[in-house]
């Protein structure tokens with residue numbers, strides 16, 4: 567287990583995120599040397615000892631002119647986090663509207679739109695966590711985004727406000743009541759992973775990767791190619807479940823690589839990869855069981871991933 571002080575020093579290495587990294591390069595400085603935890607970045611030569619340099623010095627200088635020396639958009643963490651929250655929430659609104667537009671123009675069918683929203687929103691949300699500040703409160707600002715979406719789903723799902731466009735892009739059948747099922751559980755899972763794991767632990771990230779990436783792709787591939795059904799569940803197929811396993815694994819490893827490259831934690835990769843494979847396999851088995859009428863996949867899949875991750879990941883954090 568990481569001690570809080572250690573966790574915050576590791577969070578300090580979120581300086582590797584483009585915003586924060588750029589902020590360390592005030593135009594007045596011509597040699598940019600940042601030491602954060604065990605990672606050090608020499609931006610003047612675009613070299614790094616532990617992580618890839620993310621931006622070129624010219625790009626950094628242009629962004630830096632808009633940032634404070636501490637890498638924030640404002641001098642205090644609260645204003646920075648508030649702006650990030652508003653920007654990500656507005657992006658989620660525009661993103662869902664964009665899929666609705668594609669459905670209306672008959673570019674995407676409704677079911678495919680829902681699954682692409684399912685895959686993309688959670689993954690983009692997890693990719694954007696590093697833009698929040700190192701304040702211990704930043705997770706609660708990030709939490710406000712799925713929370714506000716949960717409120718939107720309740721408002722539309724209960725018919726308090728009617729918006730056919732939103733309902734069409736998120737539901738399968740076009741019924742507003744559907745928003746209170748899978749989509750609502752989905753934002754609850756995002757919220758719980760944000761509060762309990764945030765950027766300090768690989769557990770929440772892997773649970774989100776499996777729920778968003780793995781489960782989402784199982785549907786897209788299974789619906790199209792899944793003619794051979796599972797013997798114990800005629801509504802799921804072999805190809806859907808095999809896709810779930812591979813994409814859960816691929817999304818998880820990619821997100822873990824992203825977070826460890828940014829310096830949030832260091833992993834023993836050979837063990838971590840085995841754990842991710844085990845979690846992906848277990849979540850695939852759970853998703854394939856004929857229990858979804860009792861327990862939604864957006865609850866059962868992150869639940870098994872979190873239980874296994876919490877038991878197995880602490881041993882592989884360096």
Ligand SMILES: C/C(=C\COP(=O)(O)O)CCC[C@H](C)CCC[C@H](C)CCCC(C)C
Nearest residue numbers: 657658661684687690691712715748749752
């Ligand atoms: C359609 C969704 C889930 C349905 O799952 P299933 O029943 O088919 O298994 C996803 C619902 C998404 C939600 C309304 C919006 C979530 C937004 C997210 C917190 C932030 C995304 C930000 C980003 C920049 C787009």
Ligand SMILES: Nc1ccn([C@@H]2O[C@H](COP(=O)(O)OP(=O)(O)O)[C@@H](O)[C@H]2O)c(=O)n1
Nearest residue numbers: 784785788789792801802803806807854863
């Ligand atoms: N393991 C899986 C999962 C889904 N699928 C396909 O995807 C469809 C929807 O899956 P699901 O019932 O899990 O859907 P959601 O409730 O997650 O939207 C199924 O009817 C199958 O055609 C599959 O073939 N194999």
